[in-house]
Amino acid sequence: xxxxxxxxxxxxxxxxxxxxxxxxxxxxxxxxxxxxxxxxxxxxxxxxxxxxxxxxxxxxxxxxxxxxxxxxxxxxxxxxxxxxxxxxxxxxxxxxxxxxxxxxxxxxxxxxxxxxxxxxxxxxxxxxxxxxxxxxxxxxxxxxxxxxxxxxxxxxxxxxxxxxxxxxxxxxxxxxxxxxxxxxxxxxxxxxxxxxxx
Numbered sequence: 001x002x003x004x005x006x007x008x009x010x011x012x013x014x015x016x017x018x019x020x021x022x023x024x025x026x027x028x029x030x031x032x033x034x035x036x037x038x039x040x041x042x043x044x045x046x047x048x049x050x051x052x053x054x055x056x057x058x059x060x061x062x063x064x065x066x067x068x069x070x071x072x073x074x075x076x077x078x079x080x081x082x083x084x085x086x087x088x089x090x091x092x093x094x095x096x097x098x099x100x101x102x103x104x105x106x107x108x109x110x111x112x113x114x115x116x117x118x119x120x121x122x123x124x125x126x127x128x129x130x131x132x133x134x135x136x137x138x139x140x141x142x143x144x145x146x147x148x149x150x151x152x153x154x155x156x157x158x159x160x161x162x163x164x165x166x167x168x169x170x171x172x173x174x175x176x177x178x179x180x181x182x183x184x185x186x187x188x189x190x191x192x193x194x195x196x197x198x
Contacts, residue, residue: 035085049075101143108138127165134172140179158185
């Protein structure tokens with residue numbers, strides 16, 4: 001009876017492992033297909049942006065300058081989306097223990113400036129004041145892509161859940177050998193009854 005029970009448990013565990021492996025394989029295949037299919041329209045957007053910039057290059061009017069700035073933002077956002085699609089494919093590397101990050105020295109002020117230029121259109125759409133402040137000449141060691149990914153998620157959520165005409169502020173300061181980055185918004189925050197589920 002004991003051997004029979006053990007055999008049944010082993011068979012059940014084997015089936016569970018196979019189901020999990022099939023689910024992981026199906027997810028990875030889906031991510032690969034979606035990533036591939038989304039790259040084509042993104043490439044078209046980048047190409048069209050380049051073509052529009054060439055068309056308006058000779059026009060120095062204020063309207064053309066604003067349009068050129070908007071096209072720059074579109075190109076940067078498209079580049080970010082392409083990199084985010086590549087990030088989706090990194091999940092399999094993480095699970096396989098083959099994932100690595102590219103840590104390098106970052107000028108926090110410049111990093112914040114680049115981040116603001118990409119995220120400010122989201123804030124402007126809701127008339128939200130988005131500010132980035134940092135101590136002068138502050139540096140940190142980080143992977144710029146991963147750092148942007150984390151920060152854009154935090155700021156994106158802050159903008160999403162902050163009522164119109166609110167504020168979202170990002171601040172960086174040194175704390176010994178660590179750089180502390182905070183994101184503060186004027187939204188209502190997470191409801192107390194939801195906190196246990198976070």
